[in-house]
Amino acid sequence: MGVINTTPDSFADGGTLYRSERLDLDLAMTRARAMVEEGAAILDIGGESTRPGAAMVTVSQEMDRVLPLVERIAAELDVIVSVDTSSPRLMTEAAQLGAGMLNDVRALGRDGALAAAAATGLPVCLMHMRGEPVNMQQAPRYADVVAEVEEFLLLRISACEAAGIARQRLLLDPGFGFGKNLQHNLQLLNELPRLAEPGLPLLVGLSRKSMIEQLTGRPVADRLPASLALAVLAAERGAAIIRTHDVAATVDAVAMWTALKEMGST
Ligand code: 7PM
Numbered sequence: 001m002g003v004i005n006t007t008p009d010s011f012a013d014g015g016t017l018y019r020s021e022r023l024d025l026d027l028a029m030t031r032a033r034a035m036v037e038e039g040a041a042i043l044d045i046g047g048e049s050t051r052p053g054a055a056m057v058t059v060s061q062e063m064d065r066v067l068p069l070v071e072r073i074a075a076e077l078d079v080i081v082s083v084d085t086s087s088p089r090l091m092t093e094a095a096q097l098g099a100g101m102l103n104d105v106r107a108l109g110r111d112g113a114l115a116a117a118a119a120t121g122l123p124v125c126l127m128h129m130r131g132e133p134v135n136m137q138q139a140p141r142y143a144d145v146v147a148e149v150e151e152f153l154l155l156r157i158s159a160c161e162a163a164g165i166a167r168q169r170l171l172l173d174p175g176f177g178f179g180k181n182l183q184h185n186l187q188l189l190n191e192l193p194r195l196a197e198p199g200l201p202l203l204v205g206l207s208r209k210s211m212i213e214q215l216t217g218r219p220v221a222d223r224l225p226a227s228l229a230l231a232v233l234a235a236e237r238g239a240a241i242i243r244t245h246d247v248a249a250t251v252d253a254v255a256m257w258t259a260l261k262e263m264g265s266t
Pocket of ligand 1: 003011012084105127173175176177178203204205206207209243
C-alpha cells in the first residue's frame, strides 16, 4: 500500500504535492502512477494530518483535497484506492467516485461512520489509536499494550458487525505511533501474531515513523533502510499489507522474504 498524502504539512512527505500553496493534481497523479508501476496494489489517499500535535482540518477541506484525486486514480489506474479518513461524508462520496477501501485511524468511531461505511459495502481497515492526534503522544500508558489494542479491535469488530459490516470486510491495524511510545511499538511489532488471532488480515504502517528516529537518530529523509527492515519483520510476523511511502524499495525487500517463505513450504 503506497501512501499519497494530500496535506501541506505531513511529517513524512510534507507538502510535496503542493505548487504555489495549491495541491497539484497532475503531480499527484504522476506520483500515483509511479507507485502503481513500482508494484503497489493499493494507494492510500489521505487529507487529514494525523501528525502528533497536528491541527484539525475541516471536513470540507479534507474532501476538497482527497476527492478529486480519488476520482482520477480510480478512473485512470489499475489499483485499489483506499481513503484514509474518519469522516462519514468523505467515505460516502469517495465510494461513489470509485474508492475500493476505507482506512480509518479512528476505527469508525466518529458519529455516523459505522453507518456510512456499512452503506458503501467496501472493506474497512480498523486502526487502534489512543487519544487524538493533538494529544496522543503525551505519555501514553498501558498495563499491557498488546492486550489493550487487541481488546479495542475486538470491540470495534463487534460494533462493525452490529452495524451490518460483515467480518470478512475488515482488516486490523495496531496503529504504530498512534498513542504509543517506543516500548509499546516494539512490543506490538514483536507480538503482532497475537493480533492475527481474529483471523482478519493485518495492515501495518511503520514507514518513516518516529520510532525509527528514536532507535537510529535519523531524520525523516534517511529512514528508508530502517523502514525496510521493519517491513520485512512485520511480514515475518504476519502482516498482509505494508503501508509505505517507498513502494519500489519495499516491494523488493518483501520479495526477498516471500522467496524464502515459499521455499520453506515446497
Ligand atoms: C504519525 C503517525 C504521523 C502516523 C503520521 C502518521 C497509518 C495510517 C497513518 C497507519 C493506517 C503516516 C501517518 N499511519 N493508517 N495513517 N495505519 N491504517 O505515517 O499506521 O503517514 S498517517
